[in-house]
Ligand SMILES: Cc1cc2nc3c(=O)[nH]c(=O)nc-3n(C[C@H](O)[C@H](O)[C@H](O)COP(=O)(O)O)c2cc1C
């Protein structure tokens with residue numbers, strides 16, 4: 271889908287927040303909410319209904335916002351497409367990246383104000399989120415770094431624990447940023463990074479694309495915007511950041527240092543363990559005049575959807591390469607937007623759903639359960655998927671179990687939670703995979719597997735039939 275075919279595309283955070291506010295989807299919170307837990311509790315209660323905007327959190331002069339992309343329909347709206355076009359639009363952008371446009375510092379709003387030798391805790395209103403978190407965390411920071419070997423950039427969101435004036439600890443799961451860090455470490459160097467806080471919705475979404483290494487996710491953001499993303503070079507390193515971002519922390523992931531990080535309440539709604547993690551040294555903080563700080567409430571809709579929509583787009587593309595008759599996929603919210611995949615298939619051969627199941631497990635190690643359903647089942651409705659399992663699935667015939675595969679290290683039922691100590695990284699997340707074929711036979715007798723429907727139920731316009739405002743007093747109806 272090209273951008274000409276799309277309605278208004280929201281390319282700018284402030285424009286998007288104004289749009290939410292104008293449509294009663296942004297709650298302005300009274301001054302004084304404590305950065306420790308209280309602010310997050312308020313944002314969590316509003317999750318999926320309204321974004322929460324705190325103009326003066328805890329007396330801090332920088333406002334905090336949370337939950338501005340907490341519904342699938344809002345994300346589609348930001349992209350200028352309908353919900354049914356969401357995955358195809360994201361996939362097209364991921365496959366046709368648009369190179370960014372470098373602008374001079376004078377035109378980079380994110381560098382209007384510069385704090386040298388900053389104290390992160392004093393400059394930024396960093397909230398403490400869940401009950402047992404080990405202090406304040408940056409949860410909506412896009413970490414941008416260059417591959418030391420090739421110079422190509424990468425973007426990911428990583429949780430960052432702020433535990434000193436200019437020192438922070440970071441969780442890097444074994445993906446691209448970690449690979450860059452290992453390469454820098456091999457060369458005996460620190461890895462220069464930028465942490466971008468307060469990006470527009472589509473750039474945040476682009477950061478979650480599942481691509482090969484050496485694929486700058488900012489170019490996917492440009493493609494989603496329909497115009498090259500304006501980027502600025504950092505003041506202390508050669509990383510390029512979105513020029514219109516609210517806040518940028520420039521720093522380095524230190525070659526050899528480790529500090530304790532965690533516990534931290536993560537997306538599966540459990541705490542990940544306290545462990546030794548890599549350390550970021552902060553060099554400068556730059557921001558716009560009157561910047562806005564973004565925090566993501568862990569495990570709430572903004573967090574889950576940011577990860578699940580780009581994954582769904584990638585999984586659909588992956589499955590369709592082998593099975594063009596895969597029609598749709600959904601990572602359920604109950605499965606924390608990561609672990610449970612529902613696949614809609616126009617089945618042509620018996621056995622095919624099991625091939626689809628195996629293909630899906632190969633696509634991402636986080637996937638723990640796959641349910642394949644027919645085309646008359648809506649994969650976005652968990653009740654319909656359960657109905658398919660209840661009426662089309664037999665455990666002895668239609669179930670696939672694979673034990674001892676790689677799974678999510680954040681799932682506490684994997685090896686992570688097995689002992690009282692913490693397993694070494696290479697043993698974490700060992701997990702079983704479960705596949706359910708909940709499709710009906712390709713050929714069946716008469717109406718054995720025909721879903722009951724009433725002709726007209728999809729097409730009748732109820733408002734045309736119901737008498738508006740009409741009340742009936744049944745006690746005084748004439749007896750006849
Ligand atoms: C709110 C949020 C927090 C995240 N926190 C982390 C994290 O702490 N560590 C991590 O490795 N990935 C985290 N992720 C996932 C990565 O950002 C995501 O997998 C990204 O696509 C990885 O990029 P890469 O494939 O370029 O390495 C988080 C994602 C979101 C949406």
Ligand SMILES: [Mn+2]
Nearest residue numbers: 424425446483
């Ligand atoms: Mn990447």
